[in-house]
Amino acid sequence: MEELPLEYEVVPAAAEREDALQLNLESWEGPLDLLLTLARSQKVDLRQISILALVEQYLTFIAEMRAKLEVAADYLVMAAWLAYLKSALLLPKDPTEDPSPDELALRLQLRLQRLAAMREAAARLLARDRIGRDVFLRPNPEGLQDVKVRRWDASLYDLLAAYGQVKLRTEPVVHMVARRPVVTLDAALTHLQRMLGVQLDWAELSAFLPPDYQGPLRRSAIASSFVAALELARQGRVELRQEAAFEPLYLKASQG
Amino acid sequence: MSEIDDRERAIEAMVFASDEALDARQIAGRFHDELTPGEVRAILQAIAARHAGSGIELVERGGHWHFQTPADLAHLLRRERDDPRKLSRAAAEVLAIIAYHEPVSRAEIEAIRGVQTSKGTLDVLMEAEWIAPAGRREVPGRPLIYKTTDAFLQHFGLASRKDLPGIEDLRAAGLLDPVDLAFDAAMDELDLVKDGEEA
Amino acid sequence: MSEIDDRERAIEAMVFASDEALDARQIAGRFHDELTPGEVRAILQAIAARHAGSGIELVERGGHWHFQTPADLAHLLRRERDDPRKLSRAAAEVLAIIAYHEPVSRAEIEAIRGVQTSKGTLDVLMEAEWIAPAGRREVPGRPLIYKTTDAFLQHFGLASRKDLPGIEDLRAAGLLDPVDLAFDAAMDELDLVKDGEEA
Numbered sequence: 001m002e003e004l005p006l007e008y009e010v011v012p013a014a015a016e017r018e019d020a021l022q023l024n025l026e027s028w029e030g031p032l033d034l035l036l037t038l039a040r041s042q043k044v045d046l047r048q049i050s051i052l053a054l055v056e057q058y059l060t061f062i063a064e065m066r067a068k069l070e071v072a073a074d075y076l077v078m079a080a081w082l083a084y085l086k087s088a089l090l091l092p093k094d095p096t097e098d099p100s101p102d103e104l105a106l107r108l109q110l111r112l113q114r115l116a117a118m119r120e121a122a123a124r125l126l127a128r129d130r131i132g133r134d135v136f137l138r139p140n141p142e143g144l145q146d147v148k149v150r151r152w153d154a155s156l157y158d159l160l161a162a163y164g165q166v167k168l169r170t171e172p173v174v175h176m177v178a179r180r181p182v183v184t185l186d187a188a189l190t191h192l193q194r195m196l197g198v199q200l201d202w203a204e205l206s207a208f209l210p211p212d213y214q215g216p217l218r219r220s221a222i223a224s225s226f227v228a229a230l231e232l233a234r235q236g237r238v239e240l241r242q243e244a245a246f247e248p249l250y251l252k253a254s255q256g
Numbered sequence: 257m258s259e260i261d262d263r264e265r266a267i268e269a270m271v272f273a274s275d276e277a278l279d280a281r282q283i284a285g286r287f288h289d290e291l292t293p294g295e296v297r298a299i300l301q302a303i304a305a306r307h308a309g310s311g312i313e314l315v316e317r318g319g320h321w322h323f324q325t326p327a328d329l330a331h332l333l334r335r336e337r338d339d340p341r342k343l344s345r346a347a348a349e350v351l352a353i354i355a356y357h358e359p360v361s362r363a364e365i366e367a368i369r370g371v372q373t374s375k376g377t378l379d380v381l382m383e384a385e386w387i388a389p390a391g392r393r394e395v396p397g398r399p400l401i402y403k404t405t406d407a408f409l410q411h412f413g414l415a416s417r418k419d420l421p422g423i424e425d426l427r428a429a430g431l432l433d434p435v436d437l438a439f440d441a442a443m444d445e446l447d448l449v450k451d452g453e454e455a
Numbered sequence: 456m457s458e459i460d461d462r463e464r465a466i467e468a469m470v471f472a473s474d475e476a477l478d479a480r481q482i483a484g485r486f487h488d489e490l491t492p493g494e495v496r497a498i499l500q501a502i503a504a505r506h507a508g509s510g511i512e513l514v515e516r517g518g519h520w521h522f523q524t525p526a527d528l529a530h531l532l533r534r535e536r537d538d539p540r541k542l543s544r545a546a547a548e549v550l551a552i553i554a555y556h557e558p559v560s561r562a563e564i565e566a567i568r569g570v571q572t573s574k575g576t577l578d579v580l581m582e583a584e585w586i587a588p589a590g591r592r593e594v595p596g597r598p599l600i601y602k603t604t605d606a607f608l609q610h611f612g613l614a615s616r617k618d619l620p621g622i623e624d625l626r627a628a629g630l631l632d633p634v635d636l637a638f639d640a641a642m643d644e645l646d647l648v649k650d651g652e653e654a
Contacts (some may be wrong), residue, residue, distance in 0.1 A: 029545055032569025074570075106641060110634045114567055117630040122551035124620040126542065129526035129612045136273035136524045136532050142325060142472040144485070145334045152384035154343035154351070156412045160421060162345060163352035164431030167423065170370045260509050266531050268510025269524040273532050286531065306509075310459050311467025311502075325468040332465045333472050335485055 031078035034058065036112050036119070046113045051105040052089050055082045181217040188224035189231065196238060196253040205229060205249045260306075263287070267296065268303050268314075277320030343384075347377045351386060354402050355420060359390040361399035378402070386411065459505075462486075466495060467502050467513075476519035476609055517608035517615060526612070546576050550585060554607065554619055555631055558589040558600035566634070577601070585610065 028034040038057045039049050062079045065071050085108070088101030129135050195208045205225055213221045229251055232238040241250040260268075270286060271278055280293035280300065291299075300321050304314040313326050325333060343351070353368050354360055366373050381387045390403040409416065421429070459467075469485060470477055479492035479499065486495075499520050503513040512525050524532055542550065549572060552564050565572055580586040589602040603616070613619060622631075629637050 029548070029568060030570025103638075103642070107634060107638055110637045110641070111567075111569065114630055114634065114637075115569065117625055117628075118548055118551050118555065118567060121555055121619070121621060121625070122544075122547040125551055125554065125611055126547055128620070129529070131523065131610050131612070133533070134526045134529040135612065136269075138272060138323070138471070138522060139275045141474045142333060143474045144469060144472060147334050147336050148339040149336045150383065151338050151340045152343050152347075152380065152386075153340050154348055154411075156414070158343065158348045159352045159355070159412060160426060160429075160431055162348035163356060164426050166349050166353060166369055167426070170368060265508070265510040265525070266528055269528045269532060270510075272511050272522070273524050303510075309464070310505075311464040311469075312471050312511075323471070325472045326464070329465055329468040332485070333469060 031058075031075050032111060032115055034061070034075070035078075035108075036115050039112055040116075046109065046116055049109065049112075051108055052086065055086045055089075058082055059086065181220065183213070183217065183221040183224045185224050185227055185231075188221065188228040192225055192228045192232065192251075193237075196232075196251070199251075200253070202241065202250040202252045205251060208251065261299075263291065264299050264303060267299050271300075271303075271314065271321050272323055274322075277317060277322035279319045279321070343380070344377070346373070347380050350377050351381055351404075351408075354381075354387050355404050355408070355417065358403040358417070359393075359401035361393050361401045363399060365402075384411075460498075462490065463498050463502060466498050470499070470502075470513065470520050471522055473521075476516060476521035476605070478518045478520070514612070515614055516612070517605040519605055519609065521609070542579075543576070545572070546579050549576050550580055550603075550607075553580075553586050553601050554603045554616070555622060555625065557602040557616075558592075560592050560598040560600045562598060563633075583610075 028037065035054060035058055038061065039046060039054055041057075042049055042053065059079060059082060062071060062075055065075075085101060085104050088097070089105060093100070131137060191210070192208055199207070206222070208225060209218065209221050226249070229238060229240060229249070233240050237254055239252045239254055241252070242248070266287075267283055270283060280296040283296045283300075284291050284293045287296075300314065300316070304316075304321075307313055311325065311329065312323055314321060314323055349369055350365055350373055353365050357364065357368065360368075362373060362378065378387070384407075385405055386408040387402045388405050389400050391401060392398040393401050404417065408414075414420065465486075466482055469482060479495040482495045482499075483490050483492045490498075499513065499515070503515075503520075506513050506522075510524065510528065511522055513520060513522050545568075548568060549564055552567055553559055556563065556567075561572055561577070577586070583606075584604055585607040586601050587604050589600050591597040592600050607613075608615065616622070625631050629640060632640075
């Protein structure tokens with residue numbers, strides 16, 4: 001793959017720097033990044049790289065750093081893992097070992113390839129013709145406007161109803177309270193008591209009403225008589241009977 | 257299309273990307289005065305001619321050049337959207353009063369409504385183009401008087417104002433009943449319907 | 456210059472006047488859908504062709520069109536302008552990983568980089584509106600996944616994600632596949648080679 005200038009140039013590997021003392025681990029984005037930097041210093045294709053050589057470089061580097069600086073934990077974890085990998089690679093192969101050191105090395109190589117690919121992709125991306133650096137937009141476009149047009153809505157009914165309400169509100173208001181014929185509870189009580197003296201057997205409530213009460217007066221009489229019947233029942237002077245809800249109500253004077 | 261000269265391209269891009277309109281001298285300066293302002297002006301005119309009749313135009317204002325969209329396309333760059341709103345109760349009342357009593361002044365409307373009428377209510381009705389001023393009443397203060405418009409008749413589906421139902425019609429339709437009475441009437445009707453069903 | 460069609464003028468003016476890149480559907484909408492997006496696209500291409508080689512170009516980025524200056528004139532225009540946002544190395548890498556692998560979760564980004572990604576890095580990219588959350592991965596923990604945006608394509612001058620530099624080569628080389636997948640493939644290949652040798 002073609003080497004592209006990075007917008008962010010990496011810090012050269014320790015070997016290339018005289019003042020290794022000033023190196024710090026913050027120059028790298030983690031151990032993998034340091035490994036990649038070291039790998040690049042081998043100047044060979046990542047597919048051909050010697051993982052063993054790379055591991056040695058890393059371990060040497062970390063050992064140097066350790067002598068001088070506080071080394072971050074993840075670098076040390078990586079160092080430990082690489083030391084293990086190194087010994088495994090150097091020892092005679094044990095076919096029962098799983099995963100094999102070669103497989104571990106291959107994995108590391110694949111990871112480095114992927115990171116290198118993305119590193120390069122980032123550089124190429126940043127090198128593109130970017131807006132504000134290489135290409136320019138119109139600074140003050142007129143802009144497209146969305147204009148809201150208010151549309152008022154009302155129906156003829158709304159209009160007429162509104163007028164009706166105005167008229168009503170402003171018309172002189174006269175309240176007429178109609179006098180309605182009623183039978184009072186007292187009248188009903190008196191009447192019912194009188195009728196119970198006459199009527200000895202069970203009889204329907206309506207039978208106790210004066211026959212000449214008609215219309216609203218009769219409705220009022222039914223209501224009053226009903227309440228009167230309840231009152232007399234409470235006093236134990238009358239018995240009530242009803243077959244079921246909404247069935248006719250029967251009354252009879254209490255015995256004794 | 258014929259090949260465009262490099263300097264012409266450059267000047268076109270400069271004017272396009274500039275925050276403000278540029279004059280020929282400023283542009284010449286950017287070329288380290290390899291071009292005279294006169295030459296720049298000639299190139300600007302060539303660019304303007306090239307864009308003539310398109311959707312972009314290069315114009316000169318007081319010696320400064322800038323790109324803009326042609327004025328005749330302004331209507332396309334605005335998009336009008338309907339924003340429907342229900343007329344308020346107060347506005348409906350005022351509109352009805354004007355329709356039934358026109359021409360009327362605001363004071364007369366208030367007298368009929370029995371409440372003050374905000375200026376905004378009349379504005380809304382004028383914006384809807386349902387009412388319009390119809391001169392002034394020749395009384396002290398010469399108040400403005402209002403009448404309904406043809407748009408009003410159209411919107412409400414009326415051939416003329418004479419089509420507005422009279423007071424007796426409104427009464428017959430129950431529109432002059434107090435709201436609670438009207439409610440009772442509606443309930444009665446409901447009961448009748450139920451009774452009918454049971455029967 | 457030949458007469459330019461009214462609709463072409465109108466579309467040219469719309470894109471020129473707009474403060475953001477427009478897509479064919481938005482433009483068709485402004486014509487109250489009297490034009491189909493397909494027709495709009497054809498007209499946009501005609502406009503782009505008409506401007507080719509001039510100091511202004513009409514470009515398509517992720518389906519959205521805008522006018523800009525040609526890149527080769529950058530040296531004339533760069534004067535007195537701020538550098539665009541300078542990305543940290545971490546941010547540039549994270550952006551590249553999201554662009555080439557999208558959609559990806561933070562854990563997947565970290566697997567490639569071998570290092571934790573600080574929250575700030577994703578924030579910077581989101582603030583620039585170059586990346587956006589794209590839902591959640593349906594795996595345990597339901598991690599948020601990220602993708603690049605139209606603004607990303609615009610900023611980096613990409614017509615679509617297919618234009619990402621080298622993406623086809625990377626995909627062909629398997630460099631966009633996870634390590635596990637690449638590892639299995641490599642082992643298979645090794646086995647094949649071995650089998651071949653043994654045979």
